[in-house]
Amino acid sequence: MNKPKQFLEFVQAELDKKEVGSLDEMNQQVSIIIEKFNSLPVAPFLGLSPTQMSNILYRPLSFENDVFTFECQNINKFKEVPLFRHSMFLLNKLKNEGEIKATQIGNLPRALVREMYNEFFFEERYARLPNNEDDVLGITMVKHVLEISGLMKKRTGKFSLTKKGENLLVKDGQAQIFNEVILTFLNEWNWAYGDGYPEFYQIQRSVVFNLYLLHKKCQDWVSDKEIGQFYLNAFPTLVQEAKWPFSPEDEVINCFSIRFLNRVCLPLGLLEAKEEVVEKGKRIEYYRVTRFFKESFGFKETV
Structure with missing residues:
Protein backbone atom coordinates (compact mmCIF):
# COMPACT_ATOMS: atom_id res chain seq x y z
CA MET A 1 0.00 0.00 0.00
CA ASN A 2 1.09 3.57 -0.68
CA LYS A 3 2.64 4.82 2.58
CA PRO A 4 1.00 8.29 2.66
CA LYS A 5 -2.37 6.70 1.90
CA GLN A 6 -1.82 4.08 4.61
CA PHE A 7 -0.96 6.81 7.10
CA LEU A 8 -4.02 8.92 6.26
CA GLU A 9 -6.30 5.92 6.48
CA PHE A 10 -4.83 5.03 9.87
CA VAL A 11 -5.35 8.58 11.16
CA GLN A 12 -8.92 8.66 9.87
CA ALA A 13 -9.74 5.28 11.40
CA GLU A 14 -8.36 6.39 14.77
CA LEU A 15 -10.22 9.72 14.67
CA ASP A 16 -13.47 7.91 13.88
CA LYS A 17 -13.13 6.17 17.24
CA LYS A 18 -12.98 9.49 19.11
CA GLU A 19 -15.40 12.28 19.79
CA VAL A 20 -13.56 15.53 19.20
CA GLY A 21 -15.14 18.71 20.51
CA SER A 22 -12.68 21.38 19.40
CA LEU A 23 -9.75 22.05 17.10
CA ASP A 24 -7.33 21.87 20.04
CA GLU A 25 -8.70 18.47 20.99
CA MET A 26 -8.35 17.30 17.40
CA ASN A 27 -4.73 18.47 17.23
CA GLN A 28 -4.01 16.68 20.49
CA GLN A 29 -5.60 13.48 19.22
CA VAL A 30 -3.70 13.69 15.92
CA SER A 31 -0.41 14.00 17.83
CA ILE A 32 -1.27 10.91 19.86
CA ILE A 33 -2.26 9.02 16.70
CA ILE A 34 0.98 9.95 14.92
CA GLU A 35 2.99 8.74 17.89
CA LYS A 36 1.01 5.50 17.86
CA PHE A 37 1.52 5.07 14.11
CA ASN A 38 5.26 5.60 14.44
CA SER A 39 5.38 2.92 17.15
CA LEU A 40 3.94 0.23 14.89
CA PRO A 41 6.31 -2.44 13.52
CA VAL A 42 7.28 -2.05 9.87
CA ALA A 43 7.96 -5.11 7.70
CA PRO A 44 11.03 -3.73 5.84
CA PHE A 45 12.50 -2.82 9.26
CA LEU A 46 12.04 -6.50 10.24
CA GLY A 47 9.60 -5.60 13.00
CA LEU A 48 11.22 -2.42 14.27
CA SER A 49 9.09 0.70 14.35
CA PRO A 50 9.92 4.08 12.77
CA THR A 51 10.47 5.47 16.28
CA GLN A 52 12.95 2.72 17.13
CA MET A 53 14.72 3.19 13.82
CA SER A 54 15.01 6.93 14.38
CA ASN A 55 16.47 6.33 17.84
CA ILE A 56 19.18 3.98 16.58
CA LEU A 57 20.10 5.92 13.44
CA TYR A 58 20.90 9.20 15.12
CA ARG A 59 22.90 8.00 18.12
CA PRO A 60 26.35 6.41 18.29
CA LEU A 61 26.36 2.69 18.93
CA SER A 62 26.47 1.71 22.59
CA PHE A 63 26.57 -1.79 24.02
CA GLU A 64 23.09 -1.24 25.44
CA ASN A 65 20.48 0.33 23.18
CA ASP A 66 16.81 0.05 22.22
CA VAL A 67 17.39 -3.17 20.28
CA PHE A 68 20.05 -5.25 22.05
CA THR A 69 22.66 -5.50 24.75
CA PHE A 70 26.20 -6.69 24.10
CA GLU A 71 28.35 -8.14 26.82
CA CYS A 72 31.55 -10.17 26.75
CA GLN A 73 33.59 -10.39 29.95
CA ASN A 74 35.27 -13.74 29.26
CA ILE A 75 38.87 -13.01 28.25
CA ASN A 76 39.06 -16.29 26.37
CA LYS A 77 36.12 -15.13 24.23
CA PHE A 78 38.02 -11.99 23.23
CA LYS A 79 40.37 -14.22 21.27
CA GLU A 80 37.52 -15.15 18.93
CA VAL A 81 37.61 -11.57 17.60
CA PRO A 82 40.37 -11.20 14.98
CA LEU A 83 40.51 -7.41 15.36
CA PHE A 84 41.21 -7.79 19.08
CA ARG A 85 43.99 -10.32 18.44
CA HIS A 86 45.58 -7.98 15.89
CA SER A 87 45.28 -5.07 18.32
CA MET A 88 46.89 -6.94 21.21
CA PHE A 89 49.72 -8.10 18.97
CA LEU A 90 50.57 -4.53 17.96
CA LEU A 91 50.10 -3.10 21.46
CA ASN A 92 52.35 -5.76 23.01
CA LYS A 93 54.92 -5.16 20.27
CA LEU A 94 55.02 -1.50 21.25
CA LYS A 95 55.16 -2.39 24.94
CA ASN A 96 58.18 -4.63 24.38
CA GLU A 97 60.06 -2.35 21.98
CA GLY A 98 59.09 1.03 23.41
CA GLU A 99 59.07 2.78 20.04
CA ILE A 100 58.79 1.68 16.42
CA LYS A 101 60.05 3.96 13.68
CA ALA A 102 57.47 4.91 11.07
CA THR A 103 58.17 5.03 7.35
CA GLN A 104 58.60 8.38 5.63
CA ILE A 105 54.87 8.51 4.87
CA GLY A 106 53.89 7.54 8.41
CA ASN A 107 53.15 3.85 7.94
CA LEU A 108 54.24 0.86 9.97
CA PRO A 109 57.64 -0.47 8.82
CA ARG A 110 57.79 -3.28 6.27
CA ALA A 111 59.34 -5.80 8.68
CA LEU A 112 56.46 -5.38 11.15
CA VAL A 113 53.87 -5.45 8.36
CA ARG A 114 55.26 -8.75 7.10
CA GLU A 115 55.41 -10.17 10.61
CA MET A 116 51.72 -9.36 11.12
CA TYR A 117 50.89 -10.67 7.65
CA ASN A 118 52.58 -14.01 8.36
CA GLU A 119 50.85 -14.22 11.73
CA PHE A 120 47.30 -13.28 10.73
CA PHE A 121 46.63 -12.57 7.05
CA PHE A 122 48.53 -15.01 4.85
CA GLU A 123 45.51 -17.28 4.32
CA GLU A 124 43.17 -14.55 3.04
CA ARG A 125 41.93 -14.73 -0.53
CA TYR A 126 44.29 -12.90 -2.90
CA ALA A 127 46.91 -12.75 -0.13
CA ARG A 128 50.44 -11.91 -1.25
CA LEU A 129 53.54 -10.94 0.64
CA PRO A 130 53.15 -7.19 1.29
CA ASN A 131 55.71 -4.56 0.46
CA ASN A 132 54.10 -2.01 2.74
CA GLU A 133 51.19 -1.41 5.10
CA ASP A 134 48.84 -0.32 2.32
CA ASP A 135 48.96 -3.83 0.84
CA VAL A 136 47.02 -5.28 3.80
CA LEU A 137 43.82 -3.49 4.73
CA GLY A 138 43.56 -5.28 8.08
CA ILE A 139 46.91 -3.87 9.21
CA THR A 140 46.07 -0.32 8.14
CA MET A 141 42.74 -0.70 9.89
CA VAL A 142 44.12 -1.84 13.24
CA LYS A 143 46.76 0.91 13.21
CA HIS A 144 44.16 3.64 12.71
CA VAL A 145 41.71 2.14 15.22
CA LEU A 146 44.39 2.05 17.92
CA GLU A 147 45.35 5.66 17.17
CA ILE A 148 41.74 6.88 17.14
CA SER A 149 40.97 5.05 20.39
CA GLY A 150 43.91 6.74 22.10
CA LEU A 151 45.85 3.55 22.83
CA MET A 152 48.71 4.24 20.41
CA LYS A 153 50.27 7.44 19.10
CA LYS A 154 52.75 8.63 16.50
CA ARG A 155 55.11 11.44 17.48
CA THR A 156 58.27 12.66 15.74
CA GLY A 157 58.14 9.78 13.28
CA LYS A 158 57.79 7.01 15.86
CA PHE A 159 54.90 4.87 17.07
CA SER A 160 54.51 4.25 20.79
CA LEU A 161 51.89 3.51 23.41
CA THR A 162 49.95 6.35 24.98
CA LYS A 163 49.75 6.59 28.76
CA LYS A 164 46.28 5.13 28.49
CA GLY A 165 47.61 2.19 26.47
CA GLU A 166 50.51 1.64 28.87
CA ASN A 167 48.26 1.66 31.92
CA LEU A 168 45.77 -0.80 30.46
CA LEU A 169 48.51 -3.24 29.46
CA PHE A 200 26.69 5.41 1.42
CA TYR A 201 27.16 6.67 4.98
CA GLN A 202 23.80 5.16 5.95
CA ILE A 203 25.44 1.72 5.99
CA GLN A 204 27.63 2.72 8.93
CA ARG A 205 25.04 4.88 10.65
CA SER A 206 22.58 1.97 10.70
CA VAL A 207 24.99 -0.36 12.52
CA VAL A 208 22.42 -1.31 15.19
CA PHE A 209 19.90 -2.26 12.52
CA ASN A 210 22.60 -4.14 10.61
CA LEU A 211 23.37 -6.28 13.65
CA TYR A 212 19.66 -6.83 14.22
CA LEU A 213 19.41 -7.94 10.59
CA LEU A 214 22.07 -10.59 11.25
CA HIS A 215 20.10 -11.79 14.26
CA LYS A 216 16.88 -12.07 12.26
CA LYS A 217 18.17 -13.47 8.98
CA CYS A 218 21.60 -15.08 9.44
CA GLN A 219 21.05 -17.81 11.99
CA ASP A 220 21.72 -20.25 9.15
CA TRP A 221 23.67 -19.90 5.91
CA VAL A 222 22.33 -17.16 3.65
CA SER A 223 23.90 -15.54 0.60
CA ASP A 224 25.40 -12.08 0.75
CA LYS A 225 23.01 -10.91 -1.97
CA GLU A 226 19.97 -12.00 0.05
CA ILE A 227 21.24 -10.18 3.14
CA GLY A 228 21.98 -7.11 1.03
CA GLN A 229 18.46 -7.19 -0.41
CA PHE A 230 16.96 -7.20 3.10
CA TYR A 231 19.07 -4.13 3.84
CA LEU A 232 18.01 -2.38 0.63
CA ASN A 233 14.36 -3.11 1.45
CA ALA A 234 14.82 -1.12 4.65
CA PHE A 235 16.64 1.80 2.99
CA PRO A 236 15.51 1.92 -0.67
CA THR A 237 16.41 5.60 -1.12
CA LEU A 238 20.10 4.67 -0.99
CA VAL A 239 19.88 3.97 -4.72
CA GLN A 240 19.77 7.75 -5.21
CA GLU A 241 23.42 7.90 -4.08
CA ALA A 242 24.54 5.11 -6.43
CA LYS A 243 26.93 5.79 -9.31
CA TRP A 244 26.16 2.74 -11.46
CA PRO A 245 23.52 4.02 -13.90
CA PHE A 246 22.33 0.59 -15.03
CA SER A 247 22.10 -1.22 -11.69
CA PRO A 248 21.98 1.09 -8.66
CA GLU A 249 20.30 -1.61 -6.56
CA ASP A 250 23.18 -4.02 -7.18
CA GLU A 251 25.68 -1.32 -6.26
CA VAL A 252 24.04 -0.80 -2.86
CA ILE A 253 23.77 -4.55 -2.23
CA ASN A 254 27.37 -5.22 -3.26
CA CYS A 255 28.63 -2.33 -1.15
CA PHE A 256 26.74 -3.56 1.91
CA SER A 257 28.15 -7.04 1.40
CA ILE A 258 31.77 -5.90 1.15
CA ARG A 259 31.67 -3.00 3.58
CA PHE A 260 29.65 -4.52 6.40
CA LEU A 261 29.58 -8.30 6.05
CA ASN A 262 33.15 -8.78 4.88
CA ARG A 263 35.11 -5.85 6.29
CA VAL A 264 33.27 -5.33 9.58
CA CYS A 265 31.63 -8.57 10.67
CA LEU A 266 34.48 -10.94 9.82
CA PRO A 267 37.17 -8.94 11.70
CA LEU A 268 34.79 -8.77 14.68
CA GLY A 269 34.15 -12.51 14.68
CA LEU A 270 30.40 -11.99 14.22
CA LEU A 271 30.01 -14.04 11.04
CA GLU A 272 31.56 -17.10 9.51
CA ALA A 273 31.76 -17.33 5.74
CA LYS A 274 31.88 -19.93 3.03
CA GLU A 275 31.73 -19.72 -0.73
CA GLU A 276 30.27 -21.77 -3.54
CA VAL A 277 31.75 -21.69 -7.03
CA VAL A 278 28.75 -21.82 -9.36
CA GLU A 279 30.67 -21.38 -12.59
CA LYS A 280 34.15 -20.42 -13.68
CA GLY A 281 35.03 -17.05 -12.21
CA LYS A 282 31.73 -16.69 -10.32
CA ARG A 283 31.29 -17.31 -6.61
CA ILE A 284 28.43 -16.96 -4.17
CA GLU A 285 29.34 -15.93 -0.63
CA TYR A 286 27.32 -17.31 2.27
CA TYR A 287 27.31 -16.10 5.87
CA ARG A 288 25.87 -17.11 9.22
CA VAL A 289 26.31 -15.75 12.73
CA THR A 290 28.99 -17.26 14.93
CA ARG A 291 28.70 -18.77 18.38
CA PHE A 292 30.41 -15.61 19.67
CA PHE A 293 27.59 -13.51 18.18
CA LYS A 294 24.89 -15.69 19.74
CA GLU A 295 26.53 -15.71 23.17
CA SER A 296 27.41 -12.00 23.29
CA PHE A 297 24.26 -10.30 21.98
CA GLY A 298 20.98 -10.25 23.84
CA PHE A 299 18.14 -8.99 21.66
CA LYS A 300 15.26 -7.51 23.58
CA GLU A 301 11.99 -9.42 23.78
CA THR A 302 9.94 -6.46 22.62
CA VAL A 303 11.81 -6.48 19.31
Whole structure:
Protein backbone atom coordinates (compact mmCIF):
# COMPACT_ATOMS: atom_id res chain seq x y z
CA MET A 1 0.00 0.00 0.00
CA ASN A 2 1.09 3.57 -0.68
CA LYS A 3 2.64 4.82 2.58
CA PRO A 4 1.00 8.29 2.66
CA LYS A 5 -2.37 6.70 1.90
CA GLN A 6 -1.82 4.08 4.61
CA PHE A 7 -0.96 6.81 7.10
CA LEU A 8 -4.02 8.92 6.26
CA GLU A 9 -6.30 5.92 6.48
CA PHE A 10 -4.83 5.03 9.87
CA VAL A 11 -5.35 8.58 11.16
CA GLN A 12 -8.92 8.66 9.87
CA ALA A 13 -9.74 5.28 11.40
CA GLU A 14 -8.36 6.39 14.77
CA LEU A 15 -10.22 9.72 14.67
CA ASP A 16 -13.47 7.91 13.88
CA LYS A 17 -13.13 6.17 17.24
CA LYS A 18 -12.98 9.49 19.11
CA GLU A 19 -15.40 12.28 19.79
CA VAL A 20 -13.56 15.53 19.20
CA GLY A 21 -15.14 18.71 20.51
CA SER A 22 -12.68 21.38 19.40
CA LEU A 23 -9.75 22.05 17.10
CA ASP A 24 -7.33 21.87 20.04
CA GLU A 25 -8.70 18.47 20.99
CA MET A 26 -8.35 17.30 17.40
CA ASN A 27 -4.73 18.47 17.23
CA GLN A 28 -4.01 16.68 20.49
CA GLN A 29 -5.60 13.48 19.22
CA VAL A 30 -3.70 13.69 15.92
CA SER A 31 -0.41 14.00 17.83
CA ILE A 32 -1.27 10.91 19.86
CA ILE A 33 -2.26 9.02 16.70
CA ILE A 34 0.98 9.95 14.92
CA GLU A 35 2.99 8.74 17.89
CA LYS A 36 1.01 5.50 17.86
CA PHE A 37 1.52 5.07 14.11
CA ASN A 38 5.26 5.60 14.44
CA SER A 39 5.38 2.92 17.15
CA LEU A 40 3.94 0.23 14.89
CA PRO A 41 6.31 -2.44 13.52
CA VAL A 42 7.28 -2.05 9.87
CA ALA A 43 7.96 -5.11 7.70
CA PRO A 44 11.03 -3.73 5.84
CA PHE A 45 12.50 -2.82 9.26
CA LEU A 46 12.04 -6.50 10.24
CA GLY A 47 9.60 -5.60 13.00
CA LEU A 48 11.22 -2.42 14.27
CA SER A 49 9.09 0.70 14.35
CA PRO A 50 9.92 4.08 12.77
CA THR A 51 10.47 5.47 16.28
CA GLN A 52 12.95 2.72 17.13
CA MET A 53 14.72 3.19 13.82
CA SER A 54 15.01 6.93 14.38
CA ASN A 55 16.47 6.33 17.84
CA ILE A 56 19.18 3.98 16.58
CA LEU A 57 20.10 5.92 13.44
CA TYR A 58 20.90 9.20 15.12
CA ARG A 59 22.90 8.00 18.12
CA PRO A 60 26.35 6.41 18.29
CA LEU A 61 26.36 2.69 18.93
CA SER A 62 26.47 1.71 22.59
CA PHE A 63 26.57 -1.79 24.02
CA GLU A 64 23.09 -1.24 25.44
CA ASN A 65 20.48 0.33 23.18
CA ASP A 66 16.81 0.05 22.22
CA VAL A 67 17.39 -3.17 20.28
CA PHE A 68 20.05 -5.25 22.05
CA THR A 69 22.66 -5.50 24.75
CA PHE A 70 26.20 -6.69 24.10
CA GLU A 71 28.35 -8.14 26.82
CA CYS A 72 31.55 -10.17 26.75
CA GLN A 73 33.59 -10.39 29.95
CA ASN A 74 35.27 -13.74 29.26
CA ILE A 75 38.87 -13.01 28.25
CA ASN A 76 39.06 -16.29 26.37
CA LYS A 77 36.12 -15.13 24.23
CA PHE A 78 38.02 -11.99 23.23
CA LYS A 79 40.37 -14.22 21.27
CA GLU A 80 37.52 -15.15 18.93
CA VAL A 81 37.61 -11.57 17.60
CA PRO A 82 40.37 -11.20 14.98
CA LEU A 83 40.51 -7.41 15.36
CA PHE A 84 41.21 -7.79 19.08
CA ARG A 85 43.99 -10.32 18.44
CA HIS A 86 45.58 -7.98 15.89
CA SER A 87 45.28 -5.07 18.32
CA MET A 88 46.89 -6.94 21.21
CA PHE A 89 49.72 -8.10 18.97
CA LEU A 90 50.57 -4.53 17.96
CA LEU A 91 50.10 -3.10 21.46
CA ASN A 92 52.35 -5.76 23.01
CA LYS A 93 54.92 -5.16 20.27
CA LEU A 94 55.02 -1.50 21.25
CA LYS A 95 55.16 -2.39 24.94
CA ASN A 96 58.18 -4.63 24.38
CA GLU A 97 60.06 -2.35 21.98
CA GLY A 98 59.09 1.03 23.41
CA GLU A 99 59.07 2.78 20.04
CA ILE A 100 58.79 1.68 16.42
CA LYS A 101 60.05 3.96 13.68
CA ALA A 102 57.47 4.91 11.07
CA THR A 103 58.17 5.03 7.35
CA GLN A 104 58.60 8.38 5.63
CA ILE A 105 54.87 8.51 4.87
CA GLY A 106 53.89 7.54 8.41
CA ASN A 107 53.15 3.85 7.94
CA LEU A 108 54.24 0.86 9.97
CA PRO A 109 57.64 -0.47 8.82
CA ARG A 110 57.79 -3.28 6.27
CA ALA A 111 59.34 -5.80 8.68
CA LEU A 112 56.46 -5.38 11.15
CA VAL A 113 53.87 -5.45 8.36
CA ARG A 114 55.26 -8.75 7.10
CA GLU A 115 55.41 -10.17 10.61
CA MET A 116 51.72 -9.36 11.12
CA TYR A 117 50.89 -10.67 7.65
CA ASN A 118 52.58 -14.01 8.36
CA GLU A 119 50.85 -14.22 11.73
CA PHE A 120 47.30 -13.28 10.73
CA PHE A 121 46.63 -12.57 7.05
CA PHE A 122 48.53 -15.01 4.85
CA GLU A 123 45.51 -17.28 4.32
CA GLU A 124 43.17 -14.55 3.04
CA ARG A 125 41.93 -14.73 -0.53
CA TYR A 126 44.29 -12.90 -2.90
CA ALA A 127 46.91 -12.75 -0.13
CA ARG A 128 50.44 -11.91 -1.25
CA LEU A 129 53.54 -10.94 0.64
CA PRO A 130 53.15 -7.19 1.29
CA ASN A 131 55.71 -4.56 0.46
CA ASN A 132 54.10 -2.01 2.74
CA GLU A 133 51.19 -1.41 5.10
CA ASP A 134 48.84 -0.32 2.32
CA ASP A 135 48.96 -3.83 0.84
CA VAL A 136 47.02 -5.28 3.80
CA LEU A 137 43.82 -3.49 4.73
CA GLY A 138 43.56 -5.28 8.08
CA ILE A 139 46.91 -3.87 9.21
CA THR A 140 46.07 -0.32 8.14
CA MET A 141 42.74 -0.70 9.89
CA VAL A 142 44.12 -1.84 13.24
CA LYS A 143 46.76 0.91 13.21
CA HIS A 144 44.16 3.64 12.71
CA VAL A 145 41.71 2.14 15.22
CA LEU A 146 44.39 2.05 17.92
CA GLU A 147 45.35 5.66 17.17
CA ILE A 148 41.74 6.88 17.14
CA SER A 149 40.97 5.05 20.39
CA GLY A 150 43.91 6.74 22.10
CA LEU A 151 45.85 3.55 22.83
CA MET A 152 48.71 4.24 20.41
CA LYS A 153 50.27 7.44 19.10
CA LYS A 154 52.75 8.63 16.50
CA ARG A 155 55.11 11.44 17.48
CA THR A 156 58.27 12.66 15.74
CA GLY A 157 58.14 9.78 13.28
CA LYS A 158 57.79 7.01 15.86
CA PHE A 159 54.90 4.87 17.07
CA SER A 160 54.51 4.25 20.79
CA LEU A 161 51.89 3.51 23.41
CA THR A 162 49.95 6.35 24.98
CA LYS A 163 49.75 6.59 28.76
CA LYS A 164 46.28 5.13 28.49
CA GLY A 165 47.61 2.19 26.47
CA GLU A 166 50.51 1.64 28.87
CA ASN A 167 48.26 1.66 31.92
CA LEU A 168 45.77 -0.80 30.46
CA LEU A 169 48.51 -3.24 29.46
CA VAL A 170 50.19 -3.01 32.88
CA LYS A 171 46.87 -3.55 34.67
CA ASP A 172 45.92 -6.38 32.32
CA GLY A 173 42.94 -4.31 31.25
CA GLN A 174 42.01 -6.49 28.30
CA ALA A 175 38.29 -6.01 28.86
CA GLN A 176 38.61 -2.23 28.55
CA ILE A 177 40.92 -2.54 25.54
CA PHE A 178 38.35 -4.83 23.94
CA ASN A 179 35.54 -2.32 24.51
CA GLU A 180 37.63 0.63 23.30
CA VAL A 181 38.69 -1.16 20.12
CA ILE A 182 35.22 -2.46 19.22
CA LEU A 183 33.37 0.82 19.82
CA THR A 184 36.03 2.84 18.00
CA PHE A 185 35.93 0.47 15.05
CA LEU A 186 32.14 0.61 14.78
CA ASN A 187 31.57 4.29 15.53
CA GLU A 188 34.67 6.19 14.41
CA TRP A 189 36.68 4.17 11.90
CA ASN A 190 35.53 5.02 8.37
CA TRP A 191 34.05 1.77 7.06
CA ALA A 192 34.20 3.12 3.50
CA TYR A 193 38.01 3.38 3.60
CA GLY A 194 39.42 2.22 0.28
CA ASP A 195 36.43 0.19 -0.92
CA GLY A 196 35.80 2.26 -4.05
CA TYR A 197 32.05 2.66 -3.54
CA PRO A 198 30.13 5.91 -3.01
CA GLU A 199 29.97 7.20 0.54
CA PHE A 200 26.69 5.41 1.42
CA TYR A 201 27.16 6.67 4.98
CA GLN A 202 23.80 5.16 5.95
CA ILE A 203 25.44 1.72 5.99
CA GLN A 204 27.63 2.72 8.93
CA ARG A 205 25.04 4.88 10.65
CA SER A 206 22.58 1.97 10.70
CA VAL A 207 24.99 -0.36 12.52
CA VAL A 208 22.42 -1.31 15.19
CA PHE A 209 19.90 -2.26 12.52
CA ASN A 210 22.60 -4.14 10.61
CA LEU A 211 23.37 -6.28 13.65
CA TYR A 212 19.66 -6.83 14.22
CA LEU A 213 19.41 -7.94 10.59
CA LEU A 214 22.07 -10.59 11.25
CA HIS A 215 20.10 -11.79 14.26
CA LYS A 216 16.88 -12.07 12.26
CA LYS A 217 18.17 -13.47 8.98
CA CYS A 218 21.60 -15.08 9.44
CA GLN A 219 21.05 -17.81 11.99
CA ASP A 220 21.72 -20.25 9.15
CA TRP A 221 23.67 -19.90 5.91
CA VAL A 222 22.33 -17.16 3.65
CA SER A 223 23.90 -15.54 0.60
CA ASP A 224 25.40 -12.08 0.75
CA LYS A 225 23.01 -10.91 -1.97
CA GLU A 226 19.97 -12.00 0.05
CA ILE A 227 21.24 -10.18 3.14
CA GLY A 228 21.98 -7.11 1.03
CA GLN A 229 18.46 -7.19 -0.41
CA PHE A 230 16.96 -7.20 3.10
CA TYR A 231 19.07 -4.13 3.84
CA LEU A 232 18.01 -2.38 0.63
CA ASN A 233 14.36 -3.11 1.45
CA ALA A 234 14.82 -1.12 4.65
CA PHE A 235 16.64 1.80 2.99
CA PRO A 236 15.51 1.92 -0.67
CA THR A 237 16.41 5.60 -1.12
CA LEU A 238 20.10 4.67 -0.99
CA VAL A 239 19.88 3.97 -4.72
CA GLN A 240 19.77 7.75 -5.21
CA GLU A 241 23.42 7.90 -4.08
CA ALA A 242 24.54 5.11 -6.43
CA LYS A 243 26.93 5.79 -9.31
CA TRP A 244 26.16 2.74 -11.46
CA PRO A 245 23.52 4.02 -13.90
CA PHE A 246 22.33 0.59 -15.03
CA SER A 247 22.10 -1.22 -11.69
CA PRO A 248 21.98 1.09 -8.66
CA GLU A 249 20.30 -1.61 -6.56
CA ASP A 250 23.18 -4.02 -7.18
CA GLU A 251 25.68 -1.32 -6.26
CA VAL A 252 24.04 -0.80 -2.86
CA ILE A 253 23.77 -4.55 -2.23
CA ASN A 254 27.37 -5.22 -3.26
CA CYS A 255 28.63 -2.33 -1.15
CA PHE A 256 26.74 -3.56 1.91
CA SER A 257 28.15 -7.04 1.40
CA ILE A 258 31.77 -5.90 1.15
CA ARG A 259 31.67 -3.00 3.58
CA PHE A 260 29.65 -4.52 6.40
CA LEU A 261 29.58 -8.30 6.05
CA ASN A 262 33.15 -8.78 4.88
CA ARG A 263 35.11 -5.85 6.29
CA VAL A 264 33.27 -5.33 9.58
CA CYS A 265 31.63 -8.57 10.67
CA LEU A 266 34.48 -10.94 9.82
CA PRO A 267 37.17 -8.94 11.70
CA LEU A 268 34.79 -8.77 14.68
CA GLY A 269 34.15 -12.51 14.68
CA LEU A 270 30.40 -11.99 14.22
CA LEU A 271 30.01 -14.04 11.04
CA GLU A 272 31.56 -17.10 9.51
CA ALA A 273 31.76 -17.33 5.74
CA LYS A 274 31.88 -19.93 3.03
CA GLU A 275 31.73 -19.72 -0.73
CA GLU A 276 30.27 -21.77 -3.54
CA VAL A 277 31.75 -21.69 -7.03
CA VAL A 278 28.75 -21.82 -9.36
CA GLU A 279 30.67 -21.38 -12.59
CA LYS A 280 34.15 -20.42 -13.68
CA GLY A 281 35.03 -17.05 -12.21
CA LYS A 282 31.73 -16.69 -10.32
CA ARG A 283 31.29 -17.31 -6.61
CA ILE A 284 28.43 -16.96 -4.17
CA GLU A 285 29.34 -15.93 -0.63
CA TYR A 286 27.32 -17.31 2.27
CA TYR A 287 27.31 -16.10 5.87
CA ARG A 288 25.87 -17.11 9.22
CA VAL A 289 26.31 -15.75 12.73
CA THR A 290 28.99 -17.26 14.93
CA ARG A 291 28.70 -18.77 18.38
CA PHE A 292 30.41 -15.61 19.67
CA PHE A 293 27.59 -13.51 18.18
CA LYS A 294 24.89 -15.69 19.74
CA GLU A 295 26.53 -15.71 23.17
CA SER A 296 27.41 -12.00 23.29
CA PHE A 297 24.26 -10.30 21.98
CA GLY A 298 20.98 -10.25 23.84
CA PHE A 299 18.14 -8.99 21.66
CA LYS A 300 15.26 -7.51 23.58
CA GLU A 301 11.99 -9.42 23.78
CA THR A 302 9.94 -6.46 22.62
CA VAL A 303 11.81 -6.48 19.31
